[in-house]
Amino acid sequence: MRDIAGPSASSRLDGPVLITGGAGFIGCNLADRLAGEGHDVLVFDSLARAGVEANLDGLKARHPRRVRAIVADIRDEATLAGAVAQTAVVFHLAAQVAVTTSLIDPRADFEINLSGTLNLLEALRRRPVPLVFASTNKVYGNLGGIPLDRVDDRYLPADAALRRYGVGEDRPLDFHTPYGCSKGAADQYVLDYARSFGIPAAVLRMSCIYGPHQVGTEDQGWVAHFLIRALRAEPIAVYGDGCQVRDVLHVSDAVAAYIAAWDRIAQISGTAFNLGGGPGNAVSLRDVLDQLPELTGRSVDLHHGSWRPGDQRWYVSDTRRASAALGLAAPMPWRDGLADLARWMGAGLAPAGHVAQPAFARAMP
Template identity: 65%
Template structure:
């Protein structure tokens, strides 16, 4: 079996991915500074389950020498470490740049010499705010006027249009990964994620909104919606995201140099208001909801066309969103300590 590095490996997606890889016999090296409140719980959980296969390097991706040392000792890299909040990027664009773009360049340079495979976690934010897409209200949710776009979602042919420092840093890193595959032959691909949710997500107001809404509702705490709450996203359960990442590594020679949109697709498209209504049904009471102004770079609509990823990676149909959100609610209730989490911006 292989030794695999996951940057940001104690985070939400990273810990689920590490659990899957260690559970199938791989040795997993995590690179995580544990800066985000709560992720130390994920690390403890991983060590209890896979003590002989998991180790964590408390190395920052901005440390080029530390990254080079880590990458030299592994067979593949999942690069998930990032500054993940648009709001934080607006308050500190330099740090956002250093982590997201500088950190990615450190990973790529470390991978270049040995042509170590790299799977990069990108974002749907590389497509901008989609302000040119005509929308109409359908069942309390924004939907494209164009029937083809409404039916299939946004595909990878959509022009890139970086908005906010976060969009620029992640978008720039996205393009560097693809170019290192083209220019240097590094086996690398990009996964442009829509909204991923599920167990081990420490959701805050700035990032991880599905878990954040559930945590607030379970605690009888106020939920703030920015904008009109009719924004639509396609949400994907983390187990389906992990399946896609593993498949990308298994097929890296065939998918190197490609970018894939990854989300729940049109069948799992839901507005914020619709999600809250479902949560109210799960908890048996009304949620306390207030509205604030729109936030910079917010998309009124984003649903991924995932057909390219499904075909290239041989992915099954994803978990239906209502079933997946109920699964997350059960996990949050079982992890009572996650309720009343530290109030902080995502980092």
């Protein structure tokens, strides 16, 4: 546990921690950690995503004196500005998070991810408190220009350095799909507001985060989605050949990185970091699928579909910059993390069509 009265606390303004999207998967885990450490937390969330209202109810029950909420949309400029006016730090996780949804409704994707972020940045010009922004590895595009070899059940770069370390922050940006464009542009706006207006802000470009309180779907949160389907003995759709590789990171490690970024914001402001499990936690979809029978006691029924737009055949984060700058510990091994998620999901499994959210106190010790 970090020392909330440590040296960095002396330079902070009074007020609660503001988490936009704080009832979502990563947001509620971050809120729980910070409230447990003694911080007042203000959750700003529209509650549009299925399951997040239960997350918020659980947070309030677990931390009745520490957690309060503003139910509003990030596009509501006045309400957002009012929330920022009272806060000491902002973790900006509110977003439209699915590539597929962005292709169906690119305007909404733009308004939420880019215009919503600009609303926040403008409010921060009036109260320049620290900002940590949740970006995505999609800012690097589909990485189609990287020569790949197929080795057993996974794609690997032909380039030895990429294979060993992963994609670094010096990789050229290459926005694909409306989602990639909206998140990528917001990523760049955050960095520029740090440069142009002196807002202490940093960007975390996340790879695949997974863990408790994630209700994954076909469109987003594939690790959790695979487990949900397997636990219910329902077929799993795999788009492409299943040899796609991602570096997966347990949400507890992601939360630690967000808090470390806040603690060190004076040193890292204006910097973007790749945040993922790194080469040690790089897995193919098939690797995860192969673990499911052991975790669930059931065989897996697979169906294959066509490749989807913007899908990366291989993406692994080079985490060396983030680890050094933020002082991060080695991440949880992916098999341990997958077992942790399976235990959580097994405790709250509901009939097909819905995943019940276990009580927060029971699901998160």
